[in-house]
Amino acid sequence: MDEQNTQPSPISPPDSVSFIALGGLEDVTRNLYLYEYKDQILIVDCGIGFPDETMLGVDLFLPDITYLQELIKNKNKKIVGMLLTHGHEDHIGGVPFILPQLNQDFPIYASPFTARLTNEKLKEFHLPEIVKTVKFEDGDVRIGDFTATFIRVTHSVPDSANFFIRTPVGNFFHGSDFKFDLTPHDGKRTEFNKIMKASTEGVLCLMTDCLGTEREGHSPSEEGLEKSFEREMKDCTGKFIITTYSSNVARLNQAIEAAEKTGRKVCFVGRSVIKVAQIAEEMGYLKIKKGTEVGINDLKNYKPSQLLLFVAGSQGQDNSSMTRIANNEHKEIKLGREDLVVFSSDIIPGNELAVSALSNTISKRGTAVLGLYNRGNFHVSGHGSQGDHRLMMSLIKPKYILPISGTYKHMVFYKDLAKKMGYGNKDTILIENGQIMHFGKNGYQYGKKIETKNVFVDQVSGEEVEHYVVRDREKLAKEGVVIVMAEVRGADGQLVDRPEIIARGSSVGGLKDFSGDLMKEIVRDLSNKKEKVTNWAHIRHIIGDTAQKQIYRKFRSRPLVLPVIIEV
């Protein structure tokens, strides 16, 4: 990668801590990091990834834990514990998928809200709810030879944590997703005192969120969004509909506050938002007066102007409540011309077209849309900008910095930023998933690079989808499928008649007429194999191969070719 640092004195166990990301570098999502010391492995986060458009028919993907499984099986290492930074899917969503594959008992620690969300997930998968709650006011957590301090930071979900991780070799600051919001809506501020304590003890390496590093200045506070909500609710003569990230409880509270001031009842619509609201309410995080909340079946008892609806689906997901409402396919909720839909969210890269389509569909109903493309203060990012990161560097003063949770361009932005803060070229470490880094008391060294792959999961079946399946789908999607059905005599392995050609999803014309030509080629390729067929798979392979080549030669098209052999 960017630079290979070869130190004079090699850094090696037992005087080293090795760090590796099995997910979370380059592609933002499916965060999973290992810290290894002697035979001990500490895992930080266990998230899922969201598929992009090239991952056809895939619902989610996971970090590749092959390396971790091998450490356990062949190297006699053991997992001493897992820490979860915050309750977003790309940090906790992988737990129910991966835990059963690890076959080990170890404690999992998380802040109250994170622990609760993760345990809910485990429950859904009929797994024991084993995540232990650590309150920020609790003391440090000992995990094998590691000690972790939970440090509250501000982010877009309650109880987000960074971890100060002490090891016998040196101290690490695992600075997962954060921004420095000095006026958070819930009043729960970043624990600067703990950050300063970590800094005083000394930080060998800061692993840090880098997602917002292309933005100058400081990320704005959540403060004031409630005023925007209130102003618009006053003006709106119909239903007020907000779609946002379900886990952003502060955002829900801001809108609820505005609803209560303007005399609107509140209804939660859609599985994810109902669930989070319920959990947040039980934990006392959701501030809602008695009588404010109404169920979806009670909506008919109120005038549109008396309602605030929180609806799941800000990313234009198929089948989400917001998409169904926009398409007039929702049983209880119809859009009217007086209604207003506010997107209190931004567009996650890859969802641009889906969100744009959703917004256009709503507009066409004559319903106004706010947020997203137009002015209005309805959303701020939960990630820091350059100013936040400069401040973090200034407070922590780490020896080294390793940006995580961003794409490569974010890492490069971070490196440029660090340079301006006085960090040398080799002080900021840019690596990819699978690159092992060995940290010693005074330096670091590049280790092996492990191959990591995407592990695809199909939500319908809940099963892993093999890579070749996704590759096949790509091919099918682009140029369709051509079935070449050939009758072959078992006695001598030769074609009986011209093969039948069936094409679907292919735009190539004249394929059927091509059968005669194809027959000639197949006959030629089979002729040097004139003997009783003992290996049908091989015959099938030859016919498939020949068909593929000839179709490409003749039509410049590469459909998925499926040879079907009929034994005669």
Add this chain to the structure above:
Amino acid sequence: MDEQNTQPSPISPPDSVSFIALGGLEDVTRNLYLYEYKDQILIVDCGIGFPDETMLGVDLFLPDITYLQELIKNKNKKIVGMLLTHGHEDHIGGVPFILPQLNQDFPIYASPFTARLTNEKLKEFHLPEIVKTVKFEDGDVRIGDFTATFIRVTHSVPDSANFFIRTPVGNFFHGSDFKFDLTPHDGKRTEFNKIMKASTEGVLCLMTDCLGTEREGHSPSEEGLEKSFEREMKDCTGKFIITTYSSNVARLNQAIEAAEKTGRKVCFVGRSVIKVAQIAEEMGYLKIKKGTEVGINDLKNYKPSQLLLFVAGSQGQDNSSMTRIANNEHKEIKLGREDLVVFSSDIIPGNELAVSALSNTISKRGTAVLGLYNRGNFHVSGHGSQGDHRLMMSLIKPKYILPISGTYKHMVFYKDLAKKMGYGNKDTILIENGQIMHFGKNGYQYGKKIETKNVFVDQVSGEEVEHYVVRDREKLAKEGVVIVMAEVRGADGQLVDRPEIIARGSSVGGLKDFSGDLMKEIVRDLSNKKEKVTNWAHIRHIIGDTAQKQIYRKFRSRPLVLPVIIEV
């Protein structure tokens, strides 16, 4: 649609002009508009569309001209002429595809650069180069009973025009893509005098670009970008690489100016940019000193710091020169650590992931990337913002406004803007492709809504791709294909054995074992048809249908099911 205006006195031929968009509303691209008066049809623009991620394996798509063809064939109407506004693909790219389908002789008029680009396209398709050049200083063009004034506006391609179209019923202002750049780099300013003249004569309806209406203020001028280029070229110790929209000649000139000041030679890389540069040079639009341009084979004779390369592929297109260079697959050009890649472009919606991947790939080579995500003044939009549109409304003072060339949300933004400028709810007309509007001397009326569809073209074959092909591909992409191969006796139409099941691109496990169950169902469905088979297609249909239903019932999966019947 938004509002249906039913006027007391119906507006109808011959005292009306009908306007219809066959493409260009809602989806920005493939612009094609008709103005009909009596038996005369005037066409404005004839563009292609760029496929989005749901149009699998499609290279481009076209406006649907079925309605136009029917007007000619069944209603005895004739095309009196075609006007082209400017040289972007979504305004001229459809000409070589659609012209041969119209089977009529009519003149096509365009400004010098637009005409030249379009004729080049026709030449590539071995069609006669029939587009006539109209210089802005030329007088009005008479086209049947229409008269068109070519009005120069500023946009991101030379010689962009708006049209003032006089008809016996009233005057229209066809305000295609523009912004008011008061200091364009080529010095060719918007012809405000002609706009004012049109306004004085009176404009019944302004058809106007609305793509930038979500942005406040005025769009910035191109002015000053050359300074950014110059500053960065001075600092850069390696190759300076710019990727931009090929047709943006002003942008090329700005960078060439900077290259000549900083002692760099200029090389054009990639088919599209080479072609535009050549045309622009021949027409005297490209300002490049003798000796500045070098061929790709001469690059080796210069130090990297002596070079500026213009490379095609700013949208991360597969197989573009920029993508091949980033992936180290380009023969002549390799990226070095001292090189700098500047994206002098923005990201066209839908290309976010491709551009992000391209930028990351470049970063990983250690090559710096500027533009796109980070600060630096390397690109400005060619479309107007709210300020530009307010100015246009103020100058033209049309009775009605009909926003074109934007998605529905842009139209809604425009309508809001127009409201602030004093236009009533019914004065701004928001319609979809295919909606016929009848304009009379003093009003307008909604006509029929024609069905328009996307016409897909596969670039490899140059042929149209039928809708069911794209639908099949969608299905294939999502859940793969399952082939159910059944041996059926011709004598009684019954199954001989359990069907063989072959699946590809499907993540459903256990399909093979499902064969026995499936057989039972098929046997049941076939049993009431126990007779000699005379209609094999029907048998095939029954088997396919049963398989599809049973696979869904059992696995909740909807692959493309292909029944293959073997007659025994």
